[in-house]
Amino acid sequence: MKKSFTKLTVAFATLVALLFVGVMSNNHNNVSHAESRAQFSRVYRVAKSKLGSPYVYGAAGANAFDCSGFTSYIYRNSLGVNLPRTAQQQFHSTRRVARRHLRKGDLVFIGSSRRNIYHVGMFIGRGKMIDAQNRGVIRERVHAPWWHVVAYGRVA
Template identity: 65%
Template sequence: MGSAMNNNAHADSNNDFQQVYSVAKSKLGSPYIYGATGSNAFDCSGFTSYVYKNSLGIKLPRTAQAQYNASNKVSRNNLQKGDLVFIGGSTASIYHVGMYVGNGKMIDAQNRGVVSENINAPWWNVVGYGHVDTND
C-alpha cells in the first residue's frame, strides 16, 4: 500500500514541480533585498514563500528557520525537485533556504540576487532538506 501511494505522490509532485519551477525560473535575476517577499525583489525565505504561494497557493512560514521547522524532513538520498534546501550552522540556526531543482542545483535569493547555483558550495553548510506537502 505504501509504495502505491509513493508512486502517485511522485507523479503529482512532478506536476507540482513544473508549476513551482516555472515561477522560480521567471524570477531569476531579481535583486536581493533583506525582508523582501516579491514580486520584484526577494530575500531567501521571501523567495521560496513567493514561489510556492504563486504556483500552488501554498503558504510557507516567513523565515528560513520556520520553513525548516514546518517542512517534512527528507534525507539527501530522497531529495526531490521542489524540495527546500536549508543552510546554517545547525538545524537550530538556519539562515538560508533555496529550492532544489535537480542536478545538484537550487534556485535561491542571495546577495547576488535570484540565481541558480550548486547546493554544495564551499561557503555554506547544508543542514537539512524539507519537502513541502502539496496535498493540503
C-alpha cells in the same frame, strides 16, 4: 501425484497474485510521482520567472526577494501554499528528508546548526538549487564551498 499437483497449483496461484499486487503497487507509486513532477513544474515555472531579480533583505516579491521571501513567494504563487516568513520557521514547518530521498521542489536549509538556519533555497535537481542571495535570484550548486547544508525539508 494429485496432491502434489494441487499444492503446486496453489503455490503458483499465490505467486501470481503476489506479483500482481506488487505491479499494482508500483503503478500507484508512479502515479503519485507524476503528480509530484507536475507540482514541481508549476513551482519551478514561477521560480524561473524571477531569475535575475535583486536581493533585498526582508523582501518577499514580486520584484525583489530575500531567501525565505523567495521560497514563500514561489510556493504561494504556484500551489497556493503559505510558508512561514523566515528560513528558520520554514525549517520547522517542513518534513525532514534524507539527502538520498531528496526530490525536486524540496527546500535546502543552510546554517551553522538546526537551531541557526540562515538561508533557504529550492532543490531543482542535478545538485542545484534556485535561491535568492546577495547576487539576486540565481541557480547554483547546493554543495558549494560557502554553504553548510544543515537539512532538507519537504513542503506539505
